[in-house]
Amino acid sequence: MVASIESTVGTERKVVTALPGPKSQELHARRKAVVSAGVTVGFPVYIDRAEGAIIVDVDGNHILDLGSGIAVTSIGHAVPELVKAVSEQVAAFTHTCFMVTPYESYVQVCEELSALTPGTHEKRTALFNSGAEAVENAVKIARHATGRQAIIVFDHAYHGRTNLTMALTAKNMPYKDGFGPFAPEVYRVSMSYPFRDGRSGAEAAEFAIKQIETQVGAKNVAAILIEPIQGEGGFIVPAEGFLPALSAWTKANGVVFIADEIQSGFGRTGAWFAVDHEGVVPDMVTTAKGLAGGMPLAGVTGRADLMDAVHEGGLGGTYGGNPVASAAALASINFMRDRNLLERAGVLGDTITTVLTNLAQDVTIIGEVRGRGAMIAMELVEPGTTNPNAAAAKSIVKYCNDRGVIALACGTYGNVIRLLPPLVITDEQLADGLAVLSDAVRAAN
Numbered sequence: 448m449v450a451s452i453e454s455t456v457g458t459e460r461k462v463v464t465a466l467p468g469p470k471s472q473e474l475h476a477r478r479k480a481v482v483s484a485g486v487t488v489g490f491p492v493y494i495d496r497a498e499g500a501i502i503v504d505v506d507g508n509h510i511l512d513l514g515s516g517i518a519v520t521s522i523g524h525a526v527p528e529l530v531k532a533v534s535e536q537v538a539a540f541t542h543t544c545f546m547v548t549p550y551e552s553y554v555q556v557c558e559e560l561s562a563l564t565p566g567t568h569e570k571r572t573a574l575f576n577s578g579a580e581a582v583e584n585a586v587k588i589a590r591h592a593t594g595r596q597a598i599i600v601f602d603h604a605y606h607g608r609t610n611l612t613m614a615l616t617a618k619n620m621p622y623k624d625g626f627g628p629f630a631p632e633v634y635r636v637s638m639s640y641p642f643r644d645g646r647s648g649a650e651a652a653e654f655a656i657k658q659i660e661t662q663v664g665a666k667n668v669a670a671i672l673i674e675p676i677q678g679e680g681g682f683i684v685p686a687e688g689f690l691p692a693l694s695a696w697t698k699a700n701g702v703v704f705i706a707d708e709i710q711s712g713f714g715r716t717g718a719w720f721a722v723d724h725e726g727v728v729p730d731m732v733t734t735a736k737g738l739a740g741g742m743p744l745a746g747v748t749g750r751a752d753l754m755d756a757v758h759e760g761g762l763g764g765t766y767g768g769n770p771v772a773s774a775a776a777l778a779s780i781n782f783m784r785d786r787n788l789l790e791r792a793g794v795l796g797d798t799i800t801t802v803l804t805n806l807a808q809d810v811t812i813i814g815e816v817r818g819r820g821a822m823i824a825m826e827l828v829e830p831g832t833t834n835p836n837a838a839a840a841k842s843i844v845k846y847c848n849d850r851g852v853i854a855l856a857c858g859t860y861g862n863v864i865r866l867l868p869p870l871v872i873t874d875e876q877l878a879d880g881l882a883v884l885s886d887a888v889r890a891a892n
């Protein structure tokens with residue numbers, strides 16, 4: 448059991464104004480005059496402070512967080528251990544650039560990543576600032592190490608918004624539309640999507656591998672890049688056996704298997720990494736989001752022979768592995784271990800799955816409840832069909848927001864509601880959030 452966090456913020460959801468409240472509305476008007484319209488906001492309440500699973504806005508509303516800032520603050524907001532580690536590091540030094548004069552915390556984060564990522568083989572890590580940057584670098588390293596160019600990605604994939612990662616990402620709107628031309632030598636094949644393709648894991652893998660072999664040619668492929676559970680694409684969990692079969696194919700063909708665990712990693716699914724559930728050992732793993740408790744940090748961890756194939760000076764960046772972010776990662780990892788948050792993720796997942804599965808019996812718009820650990824979603828459909836129901840997702844998010852609960856939509860078709868609660872959420876808070884969510888689903892049905 449996770450100890451609840453004592454604080455002045457308290458542990459209860461409490462809505463005291465219409466949402467967004469007057470101060471938030473004022474800030475939102477100011478925002479429109481200076482912030483690019485390209486940067487949108489789902490729920491325009493402006494935040495003053497946060498603790499645990501509760502976020503307090505500038506109007507004094509206490510909002511229950513079921514999104515963790517998109518799977519980032521898995522350890523909860525304002526964890527004292529993290530605050531202390533970050534504060535001490537800020538006071539000591541904030542930046543030297545690891546490529547100019549290094550420091551221990553960067554090395555410690557790499558030691559942790561070597562130990563926590565799957566496989567006992569020798570590994571190396573390079574640290575960066577964002578998920579997209581980690582993915583770009585994983586691709587750079589795989590190409591350099593193999594001398595090949597083609598990168599295989601999947602339907603519904605999300606890998607970021609930079610030029611290369613836009614090419615790797617599947618969905619046009621809003622990520623890619625009008626932002627091309629995109630980077631070449633990126634090939635998209637079919638994802639295992641049990642709810643929609645009806646294929647077993649082995650069949651889906653055979654189908655994808657045929658696409659690769661006929662359309663690209665195994666010997667041209669540098670890497671397969673895959674989210675073991677797709678995040679933005681709709682929390683799509685591939686059928687059992689899909690990932691192991693792809694992994695076996697990459698081994699047989701000298702192809703680098705890159706697991707993008709930026710959303711699914713760091714305890715979210717009840718294991719350190721989502722591939723752990725099927726015993727898959729990737730050649731490279733990208734991490735970010737849940738890695739550093741809200742500080743921007745990302746990593747590429749991979750086989751030593753691949754990571755060291757790059758010439759000296761070939762990898763880096765001014766801020767990569769920033770000391771404050773590194774201190775945050777170390778505090779966050781220790782906190783996860785001390786509080787058994789992986790185990791807690793499993794318990795949360797069981798509770799959420801039970802509630803949503805029961806709810807699905809009473810309503811006609813839930814097509815599927817799926818996910819692992821504290822990464823659970825429901826895919827919404829038009830009653831009696833598998834046709835995506837994005838309108839329902841929209842109205843459910845709004846219903847929750849109006850009552851001070853943060854819920855996130857996702858999915859290629861915009862019809863998936865995903866839950867990514869902080870792993871420190873209490874049983875009472877989760878029950879409260881699920882009650883609001885259930886009412887929202889009934890109202891949309």
Ligand SMILES: *Cc1c(COP(=O)(O)O)cnc(C)c1O
Binds near residue numbers: 577608674711
């Ligand atoms: C969020 C995400 C990224 C991109 O991370 P940023 O830090 O936003 O650049 C890449 N891959 C996956 C799977 C993600 O969920």
